[in-house]
Amino acid sequence: MSERNYTTVNPCIMCQPMGSVMAFKGIENSMMLLHGSQGCSTYMRLHLAHHFREPVDIGSSSLSEKGAVYGGSENLKKGLKNLILRYNPKVIGVSTTCLAETIGDDIKRIISEFQEEENIGDERIIIPVPTPSYEESHNSGYIKAVESIVKEFTMSDEGHEIFNNKLNIVFSENISPEDTREMKRILANTVGSNSYIMLPDISETFDAPMTGEMQKIPVGGTKHSDIADMKNSAATIGMGITNDNRAVDYLEHTFDIPAQNLPLPIGLEYTDRVLAALSNVAGIDIPEEYQKERGRLIDAMVDSHKYVYGTKVAIYGDPNNVLGMLSLALENGMHPILVVASSKSPRFAEYAMERVKQVKPDCDVAILEDVDFDTFNDAVRKADPEMLIGNSNGKYIAKEMGIPLVRFGFPIHDRVGAQRILSLGYHGAMNVLDKITNTILEVEDAHLEAKWAEAESYVPLGEDTFHFAEA
Ligand code: SF4
The missing domain is CATH 3.40.50.1980 (Nitrogenase molybdenum iron protein domain)
Incomplete structure (x- = not known):
């Protein structure tokens, strides 16, 4: 593997505000506004819309050169006003982008000024989530946003100590x-x-189901x-x-x-x-119900074992998803030779190695994290896997190497149905295992078909094999 530490080439991660957007999307009646240049929200809307195949609206404070020099307070306040006017959300998440962080805008202060100036009462909650994009990843942006949401909603003493047993x-x-x-x-x-x-x-x-009615949120x-x-x-x-x-x-x-x-x-x-x-x-x-599902999964594992056993696989993507997929691959007798987490996480390598030792201690696996696609590319070529499992961004490597890519994780922008990919639970494991096994069978079919198409392999009845092959 070549050592390149001077720059990042095609990062495997996305920036922090992307994670923040994904977290806020899971909150009732909420909208997201990104404080920064318009391109950031366009990039995220596009990326999310291609993956989930849903319209994704994200507001922007549309910072321009003037805002970059004199501060973006005015733009952010205008953006918030517009967002309220057009969408009327109950919750607004505000995340920063590279530009807003570089000029040092204090979004917490700007938001509290806005709330005071516009008399925003309890009926509307605005949650600032500073997400400097030149550090960490969409995964940390997600974690930070979820934390900010919980803190904001639970800080009031109202309703505390009414035990809900949930x-x-x-x-x-x-x-x-x-x-x-x-x-x-x-x-x-x-x-x-x-x-x-x-x-x-x-x-x-x-x-969302198609109802024929336009839902802004x-x-x-x-x-x-x-x-x-x-x-x-x-x-x-x-x-x-x-x-x-x-x-x-x-x-x-x-x-x-x-x-x-x-x-x-x-x-x-x-x-x-x-x-x-x-x-x-x-x-x-x-x-x-789950005992039966578990039994069906074991049955599926037995059915697939003879096809998947020993297949050399490289798995990459977000750390918890990769850890789960590593576990599934090991349980099914596959040979994970390269396991890559897109972002740095405190315990990924430890848990990945622990799982390898539990199931296949003799498995020679390289575990990497926080690498770009350039380094990943080198690592894949060195490991020489027979299959990749990960997001769409690995498709060029798979294509060049002539190996299949089983699409899993985020983002999947070159196929439909990413929102319906099931990988959790026994059902999910069966679904993923079937997909992996059938991919292997398709590759085998293609190899066999290519072999049968070779002239040497076709010997008409009655002909001399040796002479036919020589001709
Ligand atoms: S990396 Fe920075 S500039 Fe690029 S989309 Fe993310 S926030 Fe915007």
């Missing part, structure tokens, strides 16, 4: 709307449909009253273990809510762990 579920990484729906199904069947508060909830907002998302009620819950589970889930820590330290962090339930082992934890919280046995 379970908080707080994501630390973006998952698909289909996975969100699957998680809700699992929660409804374990702790009960009225006994949990899930944040954020993009099951409807990023995958998509219906759905975590209810504001539920977020405010999170401080009264019995326990919190943070979904994702590679990063610090700041909202979970905040709820634990401020309101003494017992907390634990669990991996995303991708693959057999991690789904077992999540179901065991939820059943434990609910004080029930694992529901029969």
